[in-house]
Amino acid sequence: MIEVRNLSKYYGSRAAVDDITFGVDEGQIVGFLGPNGAGKTTTIRILTCFMPATNGSATVAGHDVLTASMRVRESVGYLPESVPLYPEMRVREYLRFRGKLRGMDRAARESAIQRVVARCWLQDVIGRPIGQLSKGFRQRVGLADALLHNPKVLILDEPTVGLDPRQIRETRSLIQELAADHTVMLSSHILPEVEATCQRIIIIHEGQLVAQGSPEELRAKVTEGTSLIAELKGPVTDVSAEMRKLAGVTDVHAQAIDGWTQVTLTTARDVREDVYKVSQEKSWPLRELRRDIATLEDFFVKIVAGTRV
Amino acid sequence: MRNTMAIMQRELLALFCSPIGYIVIAGFLLINGVIVLWTGVFSPGKAATLRDVFFWMPWVLTVIVPAISMRMISEEYRSGTIESLMTAPLSDFQMVLGKYLAGVIFFAIMLGATLVYLVLMAAYGNPDLGAAFALYLGLFLIGLAFTAYGVFASSLTSNQVVAWILGWVPLLLFACVSYFVVGQVEGWLRALFQQVNVIGRFEAFSRGLVRIDGVVFFIATAALFVFLTVKVVESRRWR
Ligand SMILES: Nc1ncnc2c1ncn2[C@@H]1O[C@H](COP(=O)(O)OP(=O)(O)OP(=O)(O)O)[C@@H](O)[C@H]1O
Ligand SMILES: [Mg+2]
Numbered sequence A: 001m002i003e004v005r006n007l008s009k010y011y012g013s014r015a016a017v018d019d020i021t022f023g024v025d026e027g028q029i030v031g032f033l034g035p036n037g038a039g040k041t042t043t044i045r046i047l048t049c050f051m052p053a054t055n056g057s058a059t060v061a062g063h064d065v066l067t068a069s070m071r072v073r074e075s076v077g078y079l080p081e082s083v084p085l086y087p088e089m090r091v092r093e094y095l096r097f098r099g100k101l102r103g104m105d106r107a108a109r110e111s112a113i114q115r116v117v118a119r120c121w122l123q124d125v126i127g128r129p130i131g132q133l134s135k136g137f138r139q140r141v142g143l144a145d146a147l148l149h150n151p152k153v154l155i156l157d158e159p160t161v162g163l164d165p166r167q168i169r170e171t172r173s174l175i176q177e178l179a180a181d182h183t184v185m186l187s188s189h190i191l192p193e194v195e196a197t198c199q200r201i202i203i204i205h206e207g208q209l210v211a212q213g214s215p216e217e218l219r220a221k222v223t224e225g226t227s228l229i230a231e232l233k234g235p236v237t238d239v240s241a242e243m244r245k246l247a248g249v250t251d252v253h254a255q256a257i258d259g260w261t262q263v264t265l266t267t268a269r270d271v272r273e274d275v276y277k278v279s280q281e282k283s284w285p286l287r288e289l290r291r292d293i294a295t296l297e298d299f300f301v302k303i304v305a306g307t308r309v
Numbered sequence B: 001m002r003n004t005m006a007i008m009q010r011e012l013l014a015l016f017c018s019p020i021g022y023i024v025i026a027g028f029l030l031i032n033g034v035i036v037l038w039t040g041v042f043s044p045g046k047a048a049t050l051r052d053v054f055f056w057m058p059w060v061l062t063v064i065v066p067a068i069s070m071r072m073i074s075e076e077y078r079s080g081t082i083e084s085l086m087t088a089p090l091s092d093f094q095m096v097l098g099k100y101l102a103g104v105i106f107f108a109i110m111l112g113a114t115l116v117y118l119v120l121m122a123a124y125g126n127p128d129l130g131a132a133f134a135l136y137l138g139l140f141l142i143g144l145a146f147t148a149y150g151v152f153a154s155s156l157t158s159n160q161v162v163a164w165i166l167g168w169v170p171l172l173l174f175a176c177v178s179y180f181v182v183g184q185v186e187g188w189l190r191a192l193f194q195q196v197n198v199i200g201r202f203e204a205f206s207r208g209l210v211r212i213d214g215v216v217f218f219i220a221t222a223a224l225f226v227f228l229t230v231k232v233v234e235s236r237r238w239r
Helices: A040-047 A069-075 A091-101 A106-119 A135-147 A165-178 A191-197 A215-223 A236-245 A272-282 A296-305 B002-017 B019-039 B051-055 B057-079 B082-086 B092-113 B115-124 B129-155 B160-181 B187-195 B198-206 B212-236
Strands: A002-011 A014-024 A029-033 A055-060 A076-079 A153-157 A183-188 A200-205 A208-213 A227-232 A249-257 A260-267 A286-292
Touching: A002 A040, A014 A040, A014 A055, A014 A200, A029 A040, A029 A191, A040 A055, A040 A153, A040 A183, A055 A069, A069 A076, A076 A135, A091 A106, A091 A135, A091 B002, A106 A135, A135 A153, A135 A165, A165 A183, A165 A191, A183 A191, A191 A296, A200 A215, A208 A215, A215 A296, A227 A272, A236 A249, A236 A260, A236 A272, A260 A286, A272 A286, B002 B019, B002 B057, B002 B092, B019 B051, B019 B057, B019 B092, B051 B057, B051 B129, B051 B198, B057 B082, B057 B092, B057 B129, B057 B160, B057 B198, B057 B212, B082 B092, B092 B115, B092 B129, B092 B212, B115 B129, B129 B160, B129 B198, B129 B212, B160 B187, B160 B198, B198 B212
Parallel strands: A014 A208, A029 A183, A029 A200, A076 A153, A153 A183
Antiparallel strands: A002 A014, A002 A055, A200 A208, A227 A260, A227 A286, A249 A260
């Protein structure tokens, strides 16, 4: 549904997006994750035909953003980051205007407005001027506008920023419902956010793509090479030697702690069961066995801190 | 087509729902009223013509017209709504055209309000309706050209006040220069100023002469600035 090939965007001589390539399949919810200034909005603006790329190409719903821009704009529903709306217009007026802009006739417009107003819980504010609405309602008006023409692709730039926890939850479940018949790409700089809603995560940092995959895949990538910490009551050298024998253990670090031996194992696979067996065979009591799990959050923080994985 | 109309309607709505629209109309009518009193066209014994009143009109319009169009594009940039417009399925030309048409319609409504003077004259005197028609046509043509220039000025900045000044000052200078300087210079410069002499061209209309080269000049100027506005809007995508 979305294909991005070697896309770059320069502001002057600074690269905001630097040679990124990724694809999004039909029906997926994809999270576009990156810290502030990573280039998320810039990428999204290229995909929605707001600005052209400096290099590379992108297609959305099978149409090239540069050569078939109108087709792309027809197939995309876009919620910009700042949710720009006309404050002097009433909600109904605004949605009618947007429907007309999209070339819908009166009947199509009115039924579409009814549908999105119900979907985005706007019934109570439909006659109010947009300028008087709270941030949460403005966000919903923006979302309603993005859904008006029932687009194949929905691109939402930070859809939950500035919302209260309840509204975040509502928006999330709405997005999940929408995924049934739309391909959704949403950006965020908050990991739990995308972890909760998305089937795939694309992480960018300083304009470059640093990781992509399902949350599970990314988690596996992180758990790879995690360390296991065990404390057994046995001689330091013996414990250390036994641990080295276990398949999958690449490094062992042992130290004595008040009569116990604490070993830190670097492993390529889960060896907790093997450690237990060793403790049984050698009759070394086991008082601690834990994985030093790196969370996706750590992973993300590491990326943000500048360490490439 | 429908999307151009959508832009136009929204623009008119914004003009009529904001104080600016009313301030502009009120200002325009006030200035006109003052000119009417000052020129004393309604005094007994004067010829029933609006020519003296409308002699000053182009100068007034240099101020008024850019005020109509000043926020049309600049405000879209300032508030960020340009992003939802430019990602909707309408071309940059359709967007600019919709806004331009709204400006023209607003101008026509404003100008229409001055018809009341004509009606009064017809009630108490015997104005030459043919000449009045030429006069109004001339003013409308000026409106076409000035509005296009005002929209152009609005596309250059994201500040309405700057857009107004960028619209007003060059129009005023241009009108002055072409009117007062044209007699002072010789040769090709004179030929050039004669071509772009807005006031001079309008004077022909105000004498009751509908000159075809005048009509072409104003319409071509309008087309040029609509085109330039589209180019500016397009080029701002690249920044
Ligand atoms: N119009 C612009 N002119 C110059 N530089 C810009 C412009 N827009 C963005 N940038 C720069 O490009 C980089 C990427 O910006 P972008 O807005 O795409 O980041 P982002 O990932 O959306 O960040 P955030 O999470 O804060 O929204 C930033 O360093 C930003 O300063
Ligand atoms: Mg952003």
